[in-house]
Amino acid sequence: MTSAAAPLAAGRFSPDNQAHPTSGGTRPVLEVDHVTKVYPSQPPVTALQDVSFTVTGGELLAIVGPSGSGKSTLLHLMGTLDRPSAGHVRITGVDVASLSDRDLAALRATRIGFVFQQFFLAEHQTVVDNVADGLLYASVPLTQRRARALQALELVGLAERPWARPTQLSGGQRQRVAIARALVGQPAIVLADEPTGNLDQTTGGSILTLFDQLHHQKVTIAVITHDQTIAARMPRRIEMLDGRIVADTTDPGPGEPDGHGQPAPPGQQP
Amino acid sequence: MTAAAIPLHGRLRPSDVGRVASIGLRTRKLRAGLSALGIAIGVAAIVAVLGLSSSSSAGLLAEISRLGTNLLTVQPGTTVFGKNAELPTGAPAMIARIGPVTSIEDTGNVNVNAYRNPYIPTIQTNALSVQAASLGLLADLRTSVAQGVYLNPATAREPAAVLGPAAAQRLGIEGVYQGERIWLDKQWFYVIGILNPATLAPNIDSSILVGFPAAQHYLGFDGHPTTIYVRAQTNQVNAVHGVLAATANPENPNEVNVSQPSAALVARADAQSAFNGLFLGLGAVALLVGAVGVANIMVISVLERRSEIGLRRALGATKGHIRIQFLSEAILLALAGGTVGVTLGILSTAVYATTKHWAIVIPTIAWTGGIAAALIIGAIAGLLPALRAARMSPTEAFPV
Ligand SMILES: Nc1ncnc2c1ncn2[C@@H]1O[C@H](COP(=O)(O)OP(=O)(O)O)[C@@H](O)[C@H]1O
Ligand SMILES: [Mg+2]
Numbered sequence: 001m002t003s004a005a006a007p008l009a010a011g012r013f014s015p016d017n018q019a020h021p022t023s024g025g026t027r028p029v030l031e032v033d034h035v036t037k038v039y040p041s042q043p044p045v046t047a048l049q050d051v052s053f054t055v056t057g058g059e060l061l062a063i064v065g066p067s068g069s070g071k072s073t074l075l076h077l078m079g080t081l082d083r084p085s086a087g088h089v090r091i092t093g094v095d096v097a098s099l100s101d102r103d104l105a106a107l108r109a110t111r112i113g114f115v116f117q118q119f120f121l122a123e124h125q126t127v128v129d130n131v132a133d134g135l136l137y138a139s140v141p142l143t144q145r146r147a148r149a150l151q152a153l154e155l156v157g158l159a160e161r162p163w164a165r166p167t168q169l170s171g172g173q174r175q176r177v178a179i180a181r182a183l184v185g186q187p188a189i190v191l192a193d194e195p196t197g198n199l200d201q202t203t204g205g206s207i208l209t210l211f212d213q214l215h216h217q218k219v220t221i222a223v224i225t226h227d228q229t230i231a232a233r234m235p236r237r238i239e240m241l242d243g244r245i246v247a248d249t250t251d252p253g254p255g256e257p258d259g260h261g262q263p264a265p266p267g268q269q270p
Numbered sequence: 271m272t273a274a275a276i277p278l279h280g281r282l283r284p285s286d287v288g289r290v291a292s293i294g295l296r297t298r299k300l301r302a303g304l305s306a307l308g309i310a311i312g313v314a315a316i317v318a319v320l321g322l323s324s325s326s327s328a329g330l331l332a333e334i335s336r337l338g339t340n341l342l343t344v345q346p347g348t349t350v351f352g353k354n355a356e357l358p359t360g361a362p363a364m365i366a367r368i369g370p371v372t373s374i375e376d377t378g379n380v381n382v383n384a385y386r387n388p389y390i391p392t393i394q395t396n397a398l399s400v401q402a403a404s405l406g407l408l409a410d411l412r413t414s415v416a417q418g419v420y421l422n423p424a425t426a427r428e429p430a431a432v433l434g435p436a437a438a439q440r441l442g443i444e445g446v447y448q449g450e451r452i453w454l455d456k457q458w459f460y461v462i463g464i465l466n467p468a469t470l471a472p473n474i475d476s477s478i479l480v481g482f483p484a485a486q487h488y489l490g491f492d493g494h495p496t497t498i499y500v501r502a503q504t505n506q507v508n509a510v511h512g513v514l515a516a517t518a519n520p521e522n523p524n525e526v527n528v529s530q531p532s533a534a535l536v537a538r539a540d541a542q543s544a545f546n547g548l549f550l551g552l553g554a555v556a557l558l559v560g561a562v563g564v565a566n567i568m569v570i571s572v573l574e575r576r577s578e579i580g581l582r583r584a585l586g587a588t589k590g591h592i593r594i595q596f597l598s599e600a601i602l603l604a605l606a607g608g609t610v611g612v613t614l615g616i617l618s619t620a621v622y623a624t625t626k627h628w629a630i631v632i633p634t635i636a637w638t639g640g641i642a643a644a645l646i647i648g649a650i651a652g653l654l655p656a657l658r659a660a661r662m663s664p665t666e667a668f669p670v
Binding site for chain 2: 081099101102103105106107112114116118120123124133134136137138139141142181
């Protein structure tokens, strides 16, 4: 599998090889290992029950399930915003349980990108500064943050209007800005929570197309959705019900029938 | 996996702290302005009180240096038996022989009352005194006539009177008109002038001055001076002070009181802060109200900005980053109020001091103290909301 390292490194926004030395297509960027989450409410709610799966670098997957199936809880655990009651979550091999709150923040700043249904853009800031804020907590100077933000905007097809305000943009464009903000730090994984939930079907479709393009550039993306038709477009689907995984299916890749391979991006084939 | 794989902790640069701290001010200008108003008023009050008292003592000190500190007054004291003593009639002439004395003037109490006209009941004396006055008195006291003229060698022999400003007011005389006269001990005296205030000798303000010869001729004045005004060379004032009593009354020097009127003025300039306490207290109350206002707005802001806080945590902000953001925002808010307050305080001091012809003096402690107070208030008011914001769980912020 060593040959797979070449296209990985070639992708501009692929995860940084040096920081976490597991390499190649088998490199796990996220491991959810027998995770259980019990909310200490009255009565206690078991939102996740013994959930295990691994996300490999460059994967595009959907976590799909009806309301109340535990998707948001899982997103919080994958994003290190919360800790499991039992089991382990590892981001690029680092066990979340072993890290302090500050360490977790640093991990999020550098290795995890979030995309939300509500976009969460700052209306008083320009598009480029919204994107640059993706690096605010990663010790990057402002000029460099902006320069990288412009590159990230190019990646999501919004390079023409970097100085516009979010209020001057359409919903789809706003979500692209939010995606650029998630990408600007070149994270190991992007977690998108119902990214098309606030968009009409056509606009939502174009966002999914953008995810496909990013997938071809080896960006690792997990899309959390309740919508089976969205999930159906993804190469891998983890289906949730009542806090458990009921199915984890991967379509066979074009070149690698086992589905776990890393197809080279079309544009980079010789 | 080794510990080396854990990324380095992110640090916010001061400029970035400034950027995130100013979000509240930039996005909610009206609210920020209103909540900083209390602090602005409090700081303005404190700066203005300190500025005004400094400016007014500066004004008083300027007045003192104009009036000169080399004036000494000689007055009769009391005898060992507790009776009122007298100064010898020859005292002015003897004092004049002291070397460093540059000028000497005197007044003598005339034991009569003054009235607007003969029909006023005699008990309504208006606390006015009639004094025989020497001809160079005004120059010695550094005052002047407001209207009319002062006594001259001719009018000093006539039934002519010059009124101190308070005396004129109490007699109901507003100006010097042809034939204007007052009733002194069963006879008319013509009013020829009204004086400006004499800061160094406030008793002159409520006096009616007549010439020595006229006082003796018309009013039965005994010729004993009751106040001798002595100007000495400034560097010799203390020496002259020491010998004045014995010179004025060689037989009973202990029956003579010698004083330096400017000393009382200097003391007054120093004690200018007497009325400050109340206003400083009011300023402090305004500051307290301002602090509560800022704390209140910060608490609301933290609640309203849950999703922003959650987003920042997701972007990699630590609890410390959130804490410093909201703490700095409160400090910035209070500092903005403090800056406006200092400006207002200085402006009002400048306006008032200008109308009073004082030099504008803003003590450094006033504006540094105002800014420092705002800073501390911001920190205190912002502390709890900031801690609360930092404590918020990142998941709490996201609607699920
Ligand atoms: N903070 C919480 N306290 C108690 N129960 C919770 C909390 N958050 C979620 N739950 C419960 O956990 C289960 C899973 O919820 P969630 O993860 O939001 O699922 P989904 O996002 O798929 O709708 C639900 O039964 C929900 O009521
Ligand atoms: Mg949910």
